[in-house]
Amino acid sequence: MATLLELKGVSMAFGGLTCVDALDMHVDEGEIVSVIGPNGAGKTTLFNLVTGVYEPTAGDIVFAGESIKGLTPHKITQRGIARTFQTLRLFLNMSVRENVMAAAYGHTKAGVFRSMLRTPGMRREEREIRALAEKRLAFFGERLMGYRWDQPAYSLSYANRRRLEIARATATNPRLLLLDEPAAGMNPKETQEITELISQLREEGGYTILVIEHDMHVVEGISDRVVALDHGVKIAEGTFEQVATSPRVVEAYLGTGAMERK
Amino acid sequence: MDYDKLFQTIVNAATLGSTYALIALGYTIVYGILKLLNFAHGDVFMVGAYVGFGILTLFGGALDPSISIWLVLILMTIAAMVACAVLGVVIERFAYRPLRSAPRIAPLISALGVSFFLSYSVQLLFGAQQRTYDSFNWDGGKLFEPAITIGSFTISWLRVITIVASIVLMLALWYLVSRTRTGKAMRATSIDLDAAAMMGIDIDKVIRFAFVLAGALAGAAGVLFALRTYLVPSMGFTPGLFAFTAAVIGGIGSIPGAMLGGILLGTVEALTVTYVTEWIGIPVGLSNLVIFSLLIVFLLIRPQGILGRPDIKKV
């Protein structure tokens, strides 16, 4: 399988604080890879680096064979990387449907003049965007269907907001989907649904997925591979079993001496 | 080389610069804490000048004061400082504080409203015509006589007073900010408001203190400024804009930056008016154009200002 995303010796330093330290990792096409690690390990920073919010202070990031280091975030998104956010960043005052339609901007092209003149091309494109949004929302079944499409995003429940954010990300037509703690704050039933959902995203949507997660049930349920970070450094990589039993990982989560007590 | 012109330009720069510095300090202190562009500050400065005028009139005016004109000057300055400090606090309490958690544009628009209100209120009360302290006639013109003479160069009393008073005030401010507890609290709040609040600092009190300082300095600057020129209700806009620019150039949020920016801007203005317009060959009235163009370029190159921290740039 081809490598879709590759980080080569990527470092991110803010002044004296190094958040990510010479990280090498890759994600192959069609894989679901989970990134785990204690808080402060640099996981969200990793996402920010890949999506272009930060520019690495060292190293290179290669996506689909081309370096994306230094590109602006919207250009990176247009190349095929989309993400969700740890703290949920929806367009709250826009409707559910509009949230998803907005994300189609990057691969549509009706400009100012065509919009003002309402050319047939522009109108057709609008219909297509609308259909795309509804299709992406339909993926989540009853929860984000029908009358919900016209509701403002702030009226959704927490779990639905998380789903909406994923739907919105998929509307950019990405190849690689970055999910930042998709199960955060969810009860066991919702967590189970999310786990199934992520697998479905790969099966039906064909997306390559990189997930940050704390809930090990989810990680176990979805991952082809797991990468563990601590203090910005990769400390383990492999299948879930391999990583979960790796001494360094146990130490990072439970402290030194945990291995001895085990 | 016309040394006299050069010397006058330098003195000019110092005079202008010191006034700008006083006003700029007000902008920078408030912005440092509230991240708010206090558009009304220039008009507070204007009110200070008019308060001075009111006091001058109260004591009989420039030509026949009931007490020593120099005493009147001191009273004018104190009155202006007190009045503007109070004004600043009132503005903060009623026009800015209710908007602390509103979208960022709201306090800015409120500031525009306050600015409008102040300048037109003064026009209502004092009329739109030019007023003057008539400083030329004070004590038989003493203000314009040479105070310091270096060889063939002279500096008038007026300029000496302006510069010295500004320096004294800035030193007082520096003392208040770096040596008192409230001053330290102010600096902490301007670095991180939430953290300061969590450390037990009374944010409201700190903000009030900031506006008191800003107002007092602006009031004094108003009186000093009006000594050299006339008063109109709209007099606050351009010096306010210049002073704010000075604060930004020096590094918004930085007190030494505001002082440095003020001097720098005063120098740029003095040089442009005297020399640059000649070099380029444009009328003196266009010096503003040159100055503002330079400022735009400067901001693009170094938005955080000379002494500012680079976090101002967009993420």
Next chain:
Amino acid sequence: MSEAQGPRIGEDEWVARSGENIERHRLLRLADRVPGWARLLLFVAAVAAIPLITDDGYINVVVFDTLIFCLLAIGLNVVVGWGGLLDLGYIAFFGVGAYTYAILSSEQFGLHVSSFAVLAISVVVGALLGLLVGLPSWRLSGDYLAIVTLFVYQIFISLATNGNDLFGFDLTGGVNGIANLDPFDLFGRELVVAKQGIFNSNYVYLALGIFVVVFVALYLVNHSRIGRAWRALREDELAAELMGMPTDWLKLLAFAFGAAVAALTGSLFASLKVGVFPETFSLTLLITVYAMLILGGVGSQTGAVLGAVVVYVFLEALRDPDVSGWVFYVTILLALLLVVRPRWMVAGVLAATVAFGFVVHAIAGAIDETWTTSAGPDADSVTRFLDAWVVIPATPGDARAIAYIGLIALVLFCTTVKGVWRWLALVPTLYLAAFVWENIMSADPDVTRFVLLGALLVSVMVIRPSGILGERRVEIV
């Protein structure tokens, strides 16, 4: 930190409280049911009817000027409302449009370009300038952009005021501006500005036509993927950028649009005038346009138009001393109704104020006769009442400033107390307000109207930051 009163603007609420969030007045919800195009049609019909109903040239000029302000407001709405940028130099683009017309259609350079061509040129010039000025937004955050736009404004004023000697070349006519502008040329037919001294109402129709075109064009752009992107950008700029929207370019686009509209309006404005002068493009004008937009509700085109109409009519009405008195007292009454609860207590407060007033008047008259005046025999009943009630000294002198400042202090005090204390405090406040009005404000209505506008602007911001028609939004700080 402070008391909670429902969803506070600026804080995200996890629990959906949609009922509170879409808290629009009954009347507004009714208005919402009228579709957009119908509302526009109603507006056009109403405005078009005015020149048919009245021959009064003054009213037609007011209508024309109102339309100019409507255009300026919807243009500013694109920059501030849709793009989220603070453009404090907006009036400079208005001025550039005006000067473009002046340069291309007058004796200044002997050019007499056809007017629609001038309008088109203005739009292009405005857009290009807007792009140029907006470029700093790529590197500078919102506050800094605001400063840069102020500089641009200063540069414009500097150029306009001193442009009569640019290396010996007279571009802008300096302080005296450019005069003797050609009237608007409508497809070859010249639109005379005034027929026999009466304003040519065809200008109203011209302005109305241009307004409709601009309004609809902006509406169409806003209801497209670009408008969606602008909305997303306002909601959460980082998220928008990460969802593939080029936020820098979108902001620049908004900026340029606003500038283009302002320039177009400037040219239209100039066609009517005798000449263009630098002092027209004042800070006062800028703040007035902002007031219109803010009061109407930022982000809403309808709001912008409504704000423009209300504020401009208000400003014009306040010029007339007779009308302004009525407006003042009626506004106070309305404000009382809003502020005093329960509502019937308003009558109590008013009665107490009237009584208080007579007492004060009597005392003042007793102390010194010159402190009160009495109206002549021809004065109408209202004036006679006011003279018997309000203390109107023959020579106010220093009391003016003290009374004025006292009034401000009292009004602010009233806002800080509640219940019974508020009612009690209102009595002397109202009386002092009448005093200040009769003695100070009514003497100079041109200035007073701006004082009131400033006060109104601050009040609206504090009470309802989203403007009168704006929706209260849930926002992430």
